[in-house]
Amino acid sequence: MSVRERVAPAVDRVTGDADRLVGVGVGVLATVIAVALVFPLGWLAVDAATLGPRALELAVDSQTLAVLGRSVALxxxxxxAAALIGVPLAVLTVQAAIPFRRFWTVLVALPLAVPSYLGAFAALSAFGPRGALSDALAPLGITVPTxxxxxxxxxxxxxYTYPYVFLTTRASLLSLDASLVEAARTLNCGRLGAFRRVTLPQILPGIAAGALLVALYTLADFGTPxxxxxxVFTQFIYSRHRANLDGYAALLSIQLLAVTAVILAAESRIGADDSGAYASRGNRGAAELDLGLWRYPALVLPALVAVAALVLPIGIFAMWLVRGGPGYEFARLTFSWSFGWNSVYVSLLAAGASVLVALPVALRSVAADSRLSSxxxxxxxxxxxxxxxxxAIALVSFxxxxxxALDRTIPILVFAYVVRxxxxAIGSIRTSTMQVDRQLVEAARTLGRSRAEAFRAVTLPLIVPGIVTGAALVFLTSMKELPATLLLRPLGFDTLATFIWRAEEAGMYGQAAIPAFVLVAVSGLSMAVLLAQEDD
Structure with a gap:
């Protein structure tokens, strides 16, 4: 027996031990990261506990219950309403033979790129008490509805939220087995009957997924209300925090989290109901809806939505940009391009940190099939x-x-972006990792590469697109974040979002024209990322 043959088993044992240590290390790191990300939320309970017996009294106070009812109603x-708009638009752009179908698909998806508070800002600047349209029509004796x-x-x-339902429903329709619809039609089932009995049960999980995103966005939205x-809850919490009633703000935050949990639980019951999902190898997404001459009137719906959500706000911002606006003479609120750089700077930090944190979590979830990794x-x-x-309230208190030393600093702001x-990034990296051919990794291992070396040589180059996509999504959503930035940013550190907030509070709409345009343009890149991945 040669020296190499005698030494090989020992080398294999050492390599195996090293690989196991790497696997354990990644698992421990992923677990620590996951716990660290949600730990500050526990501080809400610490603050709420300072209320003592008053906590229950405040939780069921008439004002609190009124805000709860208003939030749930909203x-x-x-x-x-988002489902009533999003589902028909999805059907039109997938199954109906309307003119310029791809154009309308992109156009009705674009409102998702516009932060809702910008839409609210545009509406107020046009139709509000100090709005441009209201002022222009006032001499004519015409009163614009508030x-x-x-x-x-x-x-x-x-x-600005119906695109969530539109996109998820559209994805379900594209994977729909058209042969089932055709079978229903051959059994003398009308169009509406076939849709109700066959199509709707199959796309219901997609509708529910989009509705969940709409509900969570509406409940969490801060700027628009x-x-x-x-x-509503977000405004109520903010006002209590500004009044230094931190215990009350924490209690309200816990209640808001409870409502969020109820929404998640409700969606999981609908999404988990796969009674309408049929396994088949028929033609996917091939069902065509022949509207005949009605295909032209059908364009009224996407056209109206696009005008209201895109043309109107962009037109308002363009008007303010050209004519200026109230408040330009006041130097105390002057736009600076440094605000744009501040937005880019912290968003880049958040994107980089998110990728570094998401990588071990995503890799662990794919590599290990256990309850802990899940x-x-x-x-x-x-x-x-x-x-x-x-x-933001939890991190301020924590x-x-x-x-x-971390209060109102860049690190705590970036941490908030990473948590949110x-x-x-986890979803994007995990999806890319699951698509890596395991045989390529095993081939590298049989050539003597360690687990870390095989990852660096094989897996990492293949998942780079997923990493880039995840980083881009984190960057673009961080650019738009308002409440966390408002409460956690260092003093004097303004971003595009916070400057727009200040301009609205002061009623100086013209000052927000440039940052609004910049934010819409940058946010539009997020839709480019999403639509680029769609296989139509």
Whole structure:
């Protein structure tokens, strides 16, 4: 027996031990990261406990219950309205032979790129008490209906959240087995009957997934209700925090998290119901809806939605950009391009940190099939479902009580972005990793590469597109984040979002024209990322 043959078993044992240590190390790191990301939320309970017996009294106070009822009502109205718009638009752009179908698909998806608070800002600057359209029509004796209040907030939120339902329903329709629909039609089932009995059960999980996103967005939205003067949970929490009632703000935050949990539980029951899902190898997404001459009137719906959600706000911003606006003479609120750089700077930091944190979590969830690895991958999504105002309140309290040096600093702001948006990177990296051919990795291992070397040589180059996509999504969503930035940013550190907030508070709409345009342009890149991945 040669020396090499005698030494080989020992080398294999050492290599195997090293590989196991790497696997354990990645698992421990992923678990620690997952726990660290949600730990600050526990500080809400610490703050709420300072209320003592008053906590229960405040939780069922008439004002608190009124805000709860208003918030739930807003979620219900917006979610229902978004489904009523998103589902027909999905059917039109997938199954109906309408002219320029691809153009309308992109156009009706674009409102998702516009932060809803920008839509609210545009509506107020046009139709509000100090709005351009209101001022122009006042000498003629024409009074423009106000857009403020519950109805205005519901309308704006619907216009900028229905694309969630549109995109998820569209994805379900594209994977629909058309042969089942054709079979229903041959059994003398009409179009509506076939849709109700065959199509709807199959796409219901997709509708539910989109409705969940709409409900969570509406419940968590901070800017739109504030701009529209609707007292919902997010605004109520913010006002209590500003009044230094931190215990009360924490209690309200816990209640808001409870409502979020109820919404997630309700969606999981609908999404898990696969009674309408049929396994078949028929033609996917091939069902065509022949509208005949009605295909032209059918374009009214996407056209109206596009005008209201895109043309109107962009036109308003362009008008302010050309003519200026009230408040330009005041130097105390002057736009600086440094605000744009601040947005880019912290968003880049968040994107880089999110990728570094998401990588071990995503890799562990793919490599290990255990309850712990599954839980580790799911825990960070708690932060994603947590409203920004709630996370910000928790981090403010945590930093003041535990690490005062981090209060209102860039690190705590970037940490908030990572907690909120890192799951986007996890999902993207995890999907890319699952698509890697395991035989390539095993081939590298048989050639003597360690697990770390095989990852660096084989897996990493293949998952780079997923890493880039995840980083881009985190960057673009961080650019738009308002409540966390508002509460956690260093003093004097303004971003595009916070400057728009200040301009609205001061009624100086013209000042926000440039940052609004920049934010819309940058946010539009997020839709480019999403639509580029769609296989139509």
């Amino acid at each position: 979620v219900a109205v917006v979610t229902g 857009v403020e209040g519950f109805a205005g907030a519901a309308l704006i939120l619907t216009l 504030n701009f529209m003067n609707v007292d 839980l580790t991958a799911r825990v960070p999504y708690v932060g994603y479902a947590t409203p920004g105002i709630v996370l 930093s003041l009580d535990v690490v005062p 948006f890192m799951p986007q």
